[in-house]
Amino acid sequence: MNATPNTADGVRVEPSLGRYMHLEIEGRPHRVYWEEAGPADGIPLLCLHTAGADGRQYRGLLDDPDVTRDYRVIVYDMPWHGKSSPPAGYRDEEYRLTTDGYMSQITAIADALQLDRPVVMGCSIGGRIVLHLALDHPEKFRAVIGLQSAAHTAPYYDISWLNRPDVNGWETAAAWISGLFAPDAPPEGRWESLWHYMQGGPGVFKGDLFFYTIDGDIRGRLGGIDTSKIPVYMLTGEYDYSGSPADTKEAAKHIDGAEVTIMPGLGHFPMSENYPRFREHLLPVLAKIANG
Secondary structure, three states: OOOOOOOOOOOOOOOOEEEEEEEEEOOEEEEEEEEEEOOOOOEEEEEEOOOOOOHHHHHHHHOOHHHHOOEEEEEEOOOOOOOOOOOOOHHHOOOOOOHHHHHHHHHHHHHHOOOOOOEEEEEOHHHHHHHHHHHHOHHHOOEEEEEOOOOOOOOOOOOOOOOOOOOOHHHHHHHHHHHHOOOOOOHHHHHHHHHHHOOOOOOHHHHHHHHHHHHOOOOOOHHHOOOOOOOEEEEEEOOOOOOOHHHHHHHHOOOOOOEEEEEOOOOOOHHHHOHHHHHHHHHHHHHHHHOO
């Protein structure tokens, strides 16, 4: 799996490698794509992408030797997203991400890859689900890192008409999220992140937002998280209005021992919009977990 391909001079080959796994999630067979980089015996770091996107958001992390020196970084495309397929029979159902289904998916993949108490880092919907994991499955994980974490996000636009033949749902999704970047995000990071949102299956973004705005609401339960059993780190970009700094600080007030960092100059997609700036905040957290 770690063989280096022959290439022409001047061609840079990134260190991450991708594969497919076949596994059952909630009793249904799935074909899931994942990429990883770093030593096989490194600390496992399982990364969760945002709603409607896929694991490409973490390519900066996979390509960072200061991360992969100690960590085995694993990034997967959720079922229905990216290179992962929906389950057989999807044509007869509406995709809808639920809290229980999301947690089952994460634990199934961690078990399939035989990860020993991985660190889990997620952004947006991923930043929400890591709080549920810390509450309900603290024994399975070494630590959680929530990017743009909030206990709840109320719907702030109408998504009911996204899946229509007279609407390009994915261009509309990209337009909606375009305001969530920091104003000085590099154009390359901004437009690559937008490209992720201009691709995808019908109804997927809407189905993810069911979790984000309705089913994933964890208000009133955060006090049950025990950070002596599972450390909680929350990193939020200052320009995000979806999982805002105020939302993150409000959630952290109810988690005794949670560590909060508000990241200047970053928005809702820190790992893809401006990875060099994001890593300045992430590397100290990873070092603290590794030395903990």
